[in-house]
Amino acid sequence: MPVITAFLGDITEQDVDAVVSAANNAVRGGGGVAGAIHRSGGPAILRDCVARFPNGLATGDAGWTAAGDLPARWVIHAVGPNFTAGQRDRSLLESCYRRALEVADGLNVRSVAFPLLCTGAYGWPRADAITAAIEAITATRTRVEEVRLVTLDESVYKQTRAEILVRYPPPVGEGTVxxxxxxxxxxxxxxxxxxxxxxxxxxxxxxxxxxxxxxxxxxxxxxxxxxxxxxxxxxxxxxxxxxxxxxxxxxxxxxxxxxxxxxxxxxxxxxxxxxxxxxxxxxxxxxxxxxxx
Incomplete structure (x- = not known):
């Protein structure tokens, strides 16, 4: 099981092997996290998306492209369900994390930064999205060693961190408080x-x-x-x-x-x-x- 940490910051600046983009079915960029990744990574990411996903990706699936100008080597594009539009099958949200990690294993990736998928315009309730992310990541057999759940919002960071600490408290040393x-x-x-x-x-x-x-x-x-x-x-x-x-x-x-x-x-x-x-x-x-x- 990878080590999971909550991280307050910009996902486009993460120095990891791969970052995950919250893609739509067309996998052509857009708003939110996907738009930020495409803007920071440059046109090379879109060109790779067009070449690798001419028909897009199904909801719950994921695929990879090069990362362009980002610090990461790869972008893994995961297509989550749109809660606001009535796509409320939680297994599809969990599948995004599982498939992203499977893609990461195929790239021999050891560190991955995820956004909290589907909580922006797609409207998935935050608390359940956090739980789904942690449960899906920990239930997936993977060679990935480090997973970051990254957000720019301090309140989301604190809530994510608290949930991780309850489920997977870090080790403490003897002789410490x-x-x-x-x-x-x-x-x-x-x-x-x-x-x-x-x-x-x-x-x-x-x-x-x-x-x-x-x-x-x-x-x-x-x-x-x-x-x-x-x-x-x-x-x-x-x-x-x-x-x-x-x-x-x-x-x-x-x-x-x-x-x-x-x-x-x-x-x-x-x-x-x-x-x-x-x-x-x-x-x-x-x-x-x-x-x-």
Missing amino acids: GFLFERTPTQFCLRGDDYLWRELRAHFADTPLPRDWFGFRALVTAAIEHIIGEPLSDRQYAPWLDNHSAAIRVPEFDPGHGMSAGGVHVPWWVHTAVPILIDRFEATHESEKRLRD
Whole structure:
């Protein structure tokens, strides 16, 4: 399975072996990602499209051309379903990713940058498009080692990154703050709490443990406050200290499922999650002390 990462940036500037274009059935350029790729890559891409796809491509299929002036070597043109026009068969969207990776294998490609297919003018709901992309890529047997899901929109990037972290959390080193997040709690209050836990785990994956629990608590609390955009402990500005049902919606933690989508239950973090982490921190330090003694 390739390593999947969310990437905030311009797909035409990706230094990878191949970039994927969100093509229409004619495979002759157009607007959105396809138009940007054709403009940046120059007329060589269109000439290759005309020569290689005289009759275009079917929905769900993909094919390759040279990349012209792009940093990549190849462009893989994938034709997704038009949700707005009534093409709502999810298997066709998944097929775009699968076929693109199969084409990449035929080119001996090791790194591929995808846009989030069908979410522009084709109108596929964003949350499901993100899930479909991740599921299709991970279910495809491929020799591709790196896949980037690239977007220019920061909110889309954050939502994609959050979904990847929940499904495929990165490794963390022993002796790091991230390692204390390795074992998840028995139960989260809201769906967004799971996303926040994984986000913090990744954020601290390489961060050495502080010297004392005061520093540890300050480090973790600051990270939580930065992500949710609210203070945890200021009584004047933190109503959850007295209201145990208070929650904050974090848009990037909204996978599009249910009423609690994107909800972070702040009282749970103040009264349960942070104390759990402090207990783990102190247990780790006590274990290290016994080993030294």
